[in-house]
Amino acid sequence: xxxxVESGGGLVQPGRxxxxxxxxxxxxxxxxxMAWVRQAPTKGLEWVATISYDGSxxxxxxxxxxxxxxxxDNAKSTLYLQMNSLRSEDTATxxxxxxxxxxxxxxxxxxxxxxxxx
Amino acid sequence: xxxxxxxxxxxxASLGERVTISCRASQxxxxxxxxxxxxxxxxxxxLIYYTSNLQSGVPSRFSGSGSGTxxxxxxxxxxxxxxxxxxxxQDASFPPTFGGGTKLELK
Numbered sequence: 001x002x003x004x005v006e007s008g009g010g011l012v013q014p015g016r017x018x019x020x021x022x023x024x025x026x027x028x029x030x031x032x033x034m035a036w037v038r039q040a041p042t043k044g045l046e047w048v049a050t051i052s053y054d055g056s057x058x059x060x061x062x063x064x065x066x067x068x069x070x071x072x073d074n075a076k077s078t079l080y081l082q083m084n085s086l087r088s089e090d091t092a093t094x095x096x097x098x099x100x101x102x103x104x105x106x107x108x109x110x111x112x113x114x115x116x117x118x
Numbered sequence: 119x120x121x122x123x124x125x126x127x128x129x130x131a132s133l134g135e136r137v138t139i140s141c142r143a144s145q146x147x148x149x150x151x152x153x154x155x156x157x158x159x160x161x162x163x164x165l166i167y168y169t170s171n172l173q174s175g176v177p178s179r180f181s182g183s184g185s186g187t188x189x190x191x192x193x194x195x196x197x198x199x200x201x202x203x204x205x206x207x208q209d210a211s212f213p214p215t216f217g218g219g220t221k222l223e224l225k
Contacts, residue, residue, distance in 0.1 A: 045154070045162075045205055045216040061213050093160060103209035104152050106173070108162040 002026040002107045004096045009112030012086055022079040022096030022109060029077035030054070033099035036070060036081050038092035039111075046092075049081065050099060063089075086116045120144050120208050124217035130225040131196055139191045139220045141184075141206035150210035151189045153182055156203040156219075165204075166191065196222075 008020040020036070035050040049070040050059045058070050069082040079096055093113050097105040121144035131137045141151065153166040164173045166182040169189060179194040193200055201224050206217040 039160075044219050045156075045207070047214045047216070059212060095162065100167075101209065102150065103207075103212070103214035104164070104167045105154070105207070106164055106167070108164070111160050 002098065004098065004107060004109035006094065006096050006109045006112035009094065009114045011115045011117065013118050014087060014116055016086055017082070017084045018086060018114060019083070020081040020094055020096075020112060020114070022081075024077045024079065024096075024098070027098070029072075030074035034070075034072060034079045035097045035099050035103070035105060036079075037095045037097055037105060037108075038090075039095070040089075040092040043092075047103070048094070050103065051079070083114070086114075088116050090114065091116045119213055120147065120211060120215050122206055122208055122215050122217040124204075124206055124220050126220060127218065128221045128223060130223050132225045133196055133198065135196050137193050137196060137222065139204050139206075139222075141189045141191070141217050143187045143189075143208055143210075146186050147208045147210035149185060150208055151182070151184060152207045152209065153191045154205045154207065155200075156205065158202070193222075 003025045005023045012018045033052050036048040038048050039045050051070045055072050067085045071080045093111040095111045096109040098107040100106045123142045125140045149169040151169050155163045165176050170182045181192050201222050204220045
């Protein structure tokens with residue numbers, strides 16, 4: 001059974017950093033692209049970043065480029081999202097997803113809430 | 119970016135009813151259209167990919183159709199567990215974008 005378990009969320013002040021992790025199990029992690037999708041409170045879903053199966057390619061939405069870094073450790077079956085210079089508009093639940101094809105988010109974690117506030 | 123517009127935003131319906139949710143893209147997306155269900159606890163379940171392909175384990179009462187810019191999700195006979203939020207999403211081009219969501223509510 002595919003499992004994606006996010007961790008690392010919480011309350012952080014504007015301008016500070018936070019790193020999210022996603023522990024994957026139930027499949028060969030190194031064979032799949034992975035992505036982060038977020039959802040601000042009472043809002044819809046928004047794609048954040050994608051990384052290829054081997055980490056060689058990464059893609060970001062414009063609003064997080066230069067501030068967020070997606071990475072992976074295939075030996076640990078873990079996906080990461082390093083978030084720097086956080087803003088109030090980054091407040092959201094962040095979901096870890098397994099990607100098929102271009103951007104079919106075929107499996108989702110339960111999400112981790114990030115609150116950016118002073 | 120490709121804009122995705124869902125309608126209606128809210129859909130009151132009864133158990134056993136057949137319902138359809140629409141999704142329109144701002145430009146042609148060549149059937150690269152996916153659907154997701156989100157429950158009130160935040161759990162997200164992928165339903166349909168590439169317009170009409172059911173994810174493994176999704177009941178056959180769910181179906182998808184469409185082409186070009188216009189797509190739809192149909193539930194043939196509503197069950198209690200179907201009352202939730204539904205989102206469409208295109209992956210024809212980066213960035214992938216989602217519709218604003220449709221809340222399927224019990225009438």
